[in-house]
Each structure stands twice: as structure tokens, then as C-alpha cells.
Amino acid sequence: MFALIDCNNFYASCERVFNPELNNQPVVVLSNNDGCVIARSNEAKALGIPMGQPAFQLEKLIRENNVKVFSSNYALYGDMSSRVMNILSQFSPELEVYSIDEIFLKLEGFDLYDFHAYGTQMITTVYKNTGIPISVGIAPTKALAKVANKIAKKFKDRTNGTYVINTPEKIEKALRWTEIGDVWGIGRRYATKLKNIKVNNAWQFTQLPAQYVLKEMTIVGHRLHRDLSGVPTLELDEIAIKKNIAVTRSFDKMLDDYEDMKERVSTYAAKVSSKLRNQNSCCKVAYIFIHTNGHREDLPQYSNGITVQLPYSTNSTIVISKAALRGLSRIFKKGYQYKKAGIILMDLTPDTEKQLTLFYKEDHRHQILMKTIDRLNLNCFDKVKFGGQDLNHTWKMRQEHLSKRYSTRLNEIITVKC
């Protein structure tokens, strides 16, 4: 059996842990630059606030319903996530952290367990130790565990947060209840396509001939088809190192000056290089892109990107920054209002396995320098920067509703008044 545990309205729940006044209130969390809604409490969902809606379009609704608004606080969410995952990892030796708020556990050898009671135990433990509410779905396959989780959440009153699918009858019932577009792995495109042939729920999907699914939805759809039918097909994915690492950001305002763009790209290059070192990898290729504001139809549009080969496999901020700026110089065009830039590092290898080159010699002092900078920045909160970066804090993300980093900064720790 597999369990899929996910945190209810995760970002909103994190805010509530440290601010109990938010309980039973509509809460939303916004994306970077306070752009779009990316998390909603149940009360906010009930008001009809959709995922991804731009915040400025919701001003009236927010005001009239006293919706509590937060800028995203990834320091807080990331730390709360690792606490939750740590606790849940004690419930099975085999696990896959699937996203910031979801984890699969493989329950092999748990045949004698009362799964519902086990799920309840997870919920109680996580809530007691972190304050985060979770839901638990347990079923013979990963795809069915996803379905079970959805049911656990939807019928919380009856399920108490845990739902177990363990018989063919329950599989059929659960699949008939699941709309095709809500199936894990069926996105908008496939949902439309399937509805056109009168496949409206997950059960009808499992009744399609395997050959048809393979042909129309590739091997990916075929695996899902089996897994959903109750034949274990999708296995736990091992925790792998990432194959791409990116930092891409919209600016708080539009930029047309080359020097400003250089500064942005340098800053992103430094961020992304530090992420790369953090997973002990090096990269061979960097992709740099810039584009104008696609929402401004009144302005001329331009977007471009370029792949830059690095002289050797590296994770040095100095080398990666230089390459990124070289890329920028090739794609930057004067006369446009830019809104976004990004850098994606590709062709990653573990830094212990990097290929040396014959013609370029890496400056080994970089490694020592980077290590020192990383250590300083860990302790001193990103105070060490390179000359090309945003030394004067000229660029700030719009974060007008940012909560404190309660769990990772001593000087932002919560104060309790008696």
C-alpha cells in the first residue's frame, strides 16, 4: 500500500500556526511581487477566490470580506515543510518527498496495521508537533492514494482526514467520483480530449483499451492507466539531484537600461550558483533569457534567450556570472521595457565527477572563495556579494504583507504575552 500525505492549504496553514487569530478567517498567500494568489484557506476558497488570480483584481473582494493577505514567505514555508516531512518519515522507511507539502510513504509489510488508525496517528502527531493540518490517502497504488487523499480532504467530516481504498468496490466507487480533469497526470489538454470521447471520470478512463491510451497519451498515460486501475506501476522516485536549477524573476517595475539588466542578471547568477553549490553540483551550460511584459499589449514586445557553454564544468559564481553577462550582451536590445529575466543552469553533474578539460584551467582559488562566501552568507544572511550585484538594495520585490521568519531567525521569533 501507498500513503499520500499532504498539508491542507499549506502556505495559509503556516501563517496560521504563528497567528492563531487567522483561524476561521479567509487567508490568501500571494506569489512573488505580490502578484497572484497561490494559496487559499478554505474560507478564501468559499469566497470564490480562484488559484492564480492577480491580486489587484481582487482588491474589492479582499476589502469587503476582510481577507487576510500575505506575501509568500519561503523561509517559513520551507522550514515548516522539512519539520512536517521529518515527522512523517518516521512512519515508514520508504518514502518520496513529492513536493513542498506532499509526501508518499510506501507501506510494505504493514498488512496487519489498521490503516485508518495509522493515518489518524500521522494527523495527530504532525498537528501536535507543528500545528499543520494534513490529510492522508492510503491505497494499493500511488495514483489511487492521490484519489484517496482527495476524498479524505473533501469529506473531512466523515473521514476525519484519512481515507483508505482497499477493495475493488472502493476503487470503482472512488474512481467514479473523480472527475477526469482532477486525476493526477491528466492536465487540461488531455481532459478536453478525453471528454470529447465521453470519458468524464476516472473510472471511464480505466475502462479504455490500454492500446488506445498508449497511442494517444504516450507511455506516461499508459502507466497512469494501469496504476489507476489498481495495478502497481508507478514506484517511489528516489531522491535525485536536480537536472536543472533556475532563478527567474519578474521585476517590480519595467527596466530599459542595459546596466540595470546586467545588475539583475548578475544577481540571479549569484543566486543560482549558490543553489548549485548547495546540491554539490557543477554545470556545463547556462541559459539566459529576458522578456518584456506580455500583458502590456500597448508596448512593443521582445523576448529572447541564449544558451551559453561554460569553458569547463563549474559552480563558481564568477565564471557563471561572466557567462551570463556575455549571454545577455548577445540578446539585449535597446528600446524595450523588460519585465523579467532568468538564468537556468543545465547539464549538471555531481562536483565529484566533473570532467576536466585539456585547454582551460580552472582557477582553484574559486572553490575556496565560494566555500567561504557560502559559509559567511549562511551565518550573516547573504551579506557577501559581488560587485555586479544589487549592492544598494535598489531592487526590492514587492512584499507588502510579509510575515516574520518565525522558525529560522532568532530575532524574529514569536513573542508570547502573558
Place this chain on the structure above:
DNA sequence: TCTGGGGTCCTAGGACCC
């Protein structure tokens, strides 16, 4: 005024090899 930021996997087709 204001519109996010990450990731993965698969396939088809082109360019190339012998």
C-alpha cells in the same frame, strides 16, 4: 499601477555515423 517560479518526462524529427 498591478499579472509567479520553479521542476519533470517523452516524442518526433533532423543531422549525423557506418
Place this chain on the structure above:
DNA sequence: TCTGGGGTCCTAGGACCC
């Protein structure tokens, strides 16, 4: 009239996830 039979690697684009 008729024009081989294997391969590999790379890339762009499409689908999906949170």
C-alpha cells in the same frame, strides 16, 4: 519502374506536476 539498413545524439516542443 527501380534508390538499404541499421544506429546515435541532439533539440524543440508538448504534456504534465506543485
